[in-house]
Amino acid sequence: xxxxxxxxxxxxxxxxxxxxxxxxxxxxxxxxxxxxxxxxxxxxxxxxxxxxxxxxxxxxxxxxxxxxxxxxxxxxxxxxxxxxxxxxxxxxxxxxxxxxxxxxxxxxxxxxxxxxxxxxxxxxxxxxxxxxxxxxxxxxxxxxxxxxxxxxxxxxxxxxxxxxxxxxxxxxxxxxxxxxxxxxxxxxxxxxxxxxxxxxxxxxxxxxxxxxxxxxxxxxxxxxxxxxxxxxxxxxxxxxxxxxxxxxxxxxxxxxxxxxxxxxxxxxxxxxxxxxxxxxxxxxxxxxxxxxxxxxxxxxxxxxxxxxxxxxxxxxxxxxxxxxxxxxxxxxxxxxxxxxxxxxxxxxxxxxxxxxxxxxxxxxxxxxxxxxxxxxxxxxxxxxxxxxxxxxxxxxxxxxxxxxxxxxxxxxxxxxxxxxxxxxxxxxxxxxxxxxxxxxxxxxxxx
Amino acid sequence: xxxxxxxxxxxxxxxxxxxxxxxxxxxxxxxxxxxxxxxxxxxxxxxxxxxxxxxxxxxxxxxxxxxxxxxxxxxxxxxxxxxxxxxxxxxxxxxxxxxxxxxxxxxxxxxxxxxxxxxxxxxxxxxxxxxxxxxxxxxxxxxxxxxxxxxxxxxxxxxxxxxxxxxxxxxxxxxxxxxxxxxxxxxxxxxxxxxxxxxxxxxxxxxxxxxxxxxxxxxxxxxxxxxxxxxxxxxxxxxxxxxxxxxxxxxxxxxxxxxxxxxxxxxxxxxxxxxxxxxxxxxxxxxxxxxxxxxxxxxxxxxxxxxxxxxxxxx
Numbered sequence: 215x216x217x218x219x220x221x222x223x224x225x226x227x228x229x230x231x232x233x234x235x236x237x238x239x240x241x242x243x244x245x246x247x248x249x250x251x252x253x254x255x256x257x258x259x260x261x262x263x264x265x266x267x268x269x270x271x272x273x274x275x276x277x278x279x280x281x282x283x284x285x286x287x288x289x290x291x292x293x294x295x296x297x298x299x300x301x302x303x304x305x306x307x308x309x310x311x312x313x314x315x316x317x318x319x320x321x322x323x324x325x326x327x328x329x330x331x332x333x334x335x336x337x338x339x340x341x342x343x344x345x346x347x348x349x350x351x352x353x354x355x356x357x358x359x360x361x362x363x364x365x366x367x368x369x370x371x372x373x374x375x376x377x378x379x380x381x382x383x384x385x386x387x388x389x390x391x392x393x394x395x396x397x398x399x400x401x402x403x404x405x406x407x408x409x410x411x412x413x414x415x416x417x418x419x420x421x422x423x424x425x426x427x428x429x430x431x432x433x434x435x436x437x438x439x440x441x442x443x444x445x446x447x448x449x450x451x452x453x454x455x456x457x458x459x460x461x462x463x464x465x466x467x468x469x470x471x472x473x474x475x476x477x478x479x480x481x482x483x484x485x486x487x488x489x490x491x492x493x494x495x496x497x498x499x500x501x502x503x504x505x506x507x508x509x510x511x512x513x514x515x516x517x518x519x520x521x522x523x524x525x526x527x528x529x530x531x532x533x534x535x536x537x538x539x540x541x542x543x544x545x546x547x548x549x550x551x552x553x554x555x556x557x558x559x560x561x562x563x564x565x566x567x568x569x570x571x572x573x574x575x576x577x578x579x580x581x582x583x584x585x586x587x588x589x590x591x592x593x594x595x596x597x598x599x600x601x602x603x604x605x606x607x608x609x610x611x612x613x614x615x616x617x618x619x620x621x622x623x624x625x626x627x628x629x630x631x632x633x634x635x636x637x638x639x640x641x642x643x644x645x646x647x648x649x650x651x652x653x654x655x656x657x658x659x660x661x
Numbered sequence: 662x663x664x665x666x667x668x669x670x671x672x673x674x675x676x677x678x679x680x681x682x683x684x685x686x687x688x689x690x691x692x693x694x695x696x697x698x699x700x701x702x703x704x705x706x707x708x709x710x711x712x713x714x715x716x717x718x719x720x721x722x723x724x725x726x727x728x729x730x731x732x733x734x735x736x737x738x739x740x741x742x743x744x745x746x747x748x749x750x751x752x753x754x755x756x757x758x759x760x761x762x763x764x765x766x767x768x769x770x771x772x773x774x775x776x777x778x779x780x781x782x783x784x785x786x787x788x789x790x791x792x793x794x795x796x797x798x799x800x801x802x803x804x805x806x807x808x809x810x811x812x813x814x815x816x817x818x819x820x821x822x823x824x825x826x827x828x829x830x831x832x833x834x835x836x837x838x839x840x841x842x843x844x845x846x847x848x849x850x851x852x853x854x855x856x857x858x859x860x861x862x863x864x865x866x867x868x869x870x871x872x873x874x875x876x877x878x879x880x881x882x883x884x885x886x887x888x889x890x891x892x893x894x895x896x897x898x899x900x901x902x903x904x905x906x907x908x909x910x911x912x913x914x915x916x917x918x919x920x921x922x923x924x925x926x927x928x929x930x931x932x933x934x935x936x937x938x939x940x941x942x943x944x945x946x947x948x949x950x951x952x953x954x955x956x957x958x959x960x961x962x963x964x965x966x967x968x969x970x971x972x973x974x975x976x
Binding site: 304307308310327328330331332333334335422423424425426427476478479485618619621622625629632633636637651654655 | 747
């Protein structure tokens with residue numbers, strides 16, 4: 215039963231990464247050109263782009279037009295894979311930018327952490343004129359790409375507004391029109407009627423034991439609908455704040471009303487969905503294609519509406535996550551890399567070509583004028599889910615600061631949610647405990 | 662060394678070169694001879710230094726720093742103070758302790774009985790039984806975790822299906838804190854009992870048959886023979902397995918990582934898992950190093966205590 219080798223391996227790897235980090239300290243201090251770092255501002259050469267899966271395929275769709283319009287620049291899009299890309303970027307940044315791609319595709323949950331933990335690792339794009347594009351994207355995204363110095367370090371590409379997918383047949387059976395429900399508490403109020411008409415059907419499914427992974431997307435969405443999250447924009451902890459407590463309390467009420475099914479394990483939710491046991495999927499834009507592909511036999515039954523608010527009269531839009539393109543500060547051809555980023559993300563033709571190729575819902579508002587956003591879908595009973603998401607993205611949402619301590623906050627919030635489900639914990643108490651623990655572990659102050 | 666030193670080279674005397682030159686040549690030759698073993702050992706020493714000694718020392722230094730990425734700074738004893746105030750660390754330690762106290766005696770007791778069983782001349786096809794009990798030990802840890810995660814699923818797992826078929830209540834093996842911990846105990850016991858049984862079997866075969874024959878002549882029954890001969894004779898082997906299992910359990914990682922992810926509500930979080938989370942999920946390497954050293958200290962203390970309590974005092 216000896217695990218000696220594993221512990222030693224962990225130590226070795228830890229020390230190795232830190233040794234790289236120490237090396238990074240020495241090498242990341244130099245600066246030249248608007249991008250900062252020790253790279254260069256060449257505007258020709260081969261630009262290497264790191265992305266993953268369908269997004270990489272989407273980026274490749276824009277390369278031929280870009281290379282034609284920008285002779286002297288070649289683009290090599292590489293599919294690094296997700297989650298492998300995060301380890302590769304982390305190690306590259308820790309090594310002072312050694313071996314990084316010129317353009318990096320980074321999610322909103324990693325971007326603030328990289329900016330915090332590797333200052334000077336990503337190129338300052340304001341120096342290249344990125345700020346001119348500030349108002350072209352869904353409202354609420356610009357603060358996500360802005361560093362503490364007020365400069366932009368990325369351009370938004372993909373945005374995921376929260377949607378309220380519902381099974382029309384189930385609600386029809388109960389004689390309820392979900393679009394008339396203004397708040398999540400309104401859903402709790404109709405629980406008995408809904409359950410009587412649909413025995414064995416729940417509203418949402420959650421892995422209550424959070425085992426083996428956290429299942430916090432729903433509660434996070436409820437926080438984001440109120441413009442709240444685990445941290446505020448200054449990086450202070452808001453995990454135990456009133457909106458956060460309200461979010462978890464709302465979930466608790468739904469559970470007490472018998473509307474939340476337990477979805478154990480990593481496949482629990484998909485199993486419930488496949489069996490048609492869930493009536494609602496509070497999911498963002500990417501789910502429009504996902505539901506259609508994954509649960510094809512439920513064609514015609516699903517509809518999409520704006521999500522209910524958490525409080526009466528409250529906001530009914532939230533941008534639950536987003537991904538971005540950045541330029542590595544160590545790139546010797548930062549200007550060429552920036553040209554590609556700007557070309558790909560600020561032109562409707564480019565983002566829509568990418569949307570067609572990879573299904574990445576664009577953050578560029580001008581893109582939604584394209585007729586494809588109004589096209590009806592048989593899966594959604596002739597409704598156009600893209601139109602709804604375009605409207606939700608145009609409405610925008612409050613910015614979310616994931617900060618560099620998101621992973622730790624997520625774990626503590628997940629533990630708090632599990633305490634509510636398994637032990638009947640009080641949302642305010644468990645979240646405030648979690649907030650204190652988060653402060654103790656990160657040195658951040660509680661707002 | 663002087664006894665084996667070669668005489669001054671004849672060439673020195675013949676060429677009339679100064680004696681100093683001869684001494685130098687002699688020293689060089691001696692150095693070459695003494696250095697040769699080190700030279701041959703160098704690849705192993707360098708590998709050990711770079712991949713073992715350096716990380717161990719660097720990790721210690723790291724435990725006195727905070728921050729991550731390119732923003733690390735010295736922090737003195739802050740990580741160790743933080744450890745004392747960290748409820749999750751104490752939860753992990755308590756979980757590890759509970760698993761240790763339940764699982765190690767259970768596993769070693771079963772292993773001993775199993776070893777006595779497959780050592781008995783009354784049992785037929787002993788080789789097949791021996792192979793059978795050792796098989797789980799060669800199964801990969803992650804494969805074991807995945808397999809049990811599948812078997813212990815609440816709604817469509819085989820174990821609950823069997824319980825249901827037998828008319829017994831089903832159990833939320835991985836979703837209920839107590840049963841999640843028991844699931845980890847179950848998996849560990851399945852995986853390592855045979856491994857320990859084989860060690861005991863080797864020990865049993867070293868006990869002289871005459872002792873048992875003499876005891877039987879004196880009228881000792883099977884239980885008396887087991888307690889008066891088998892257990893005392895196996896004492897060094899028992900100590901070996903107890904210390905090894907204790908160290909292994911204190912460093913428990915793979916099984917709960919795959920099976921439960923440390924949940925629910927940290928019921929199966931172990932110290933090694935918490936170390937991993939801090940290092941590779943939160944990139945808080947300084948704190949992870951402090952946890953590693955706290956664990957090292959604990960392993961050393963518990964090992965020493967066990968050696969003292971169970972060890973052979975006559976040696």
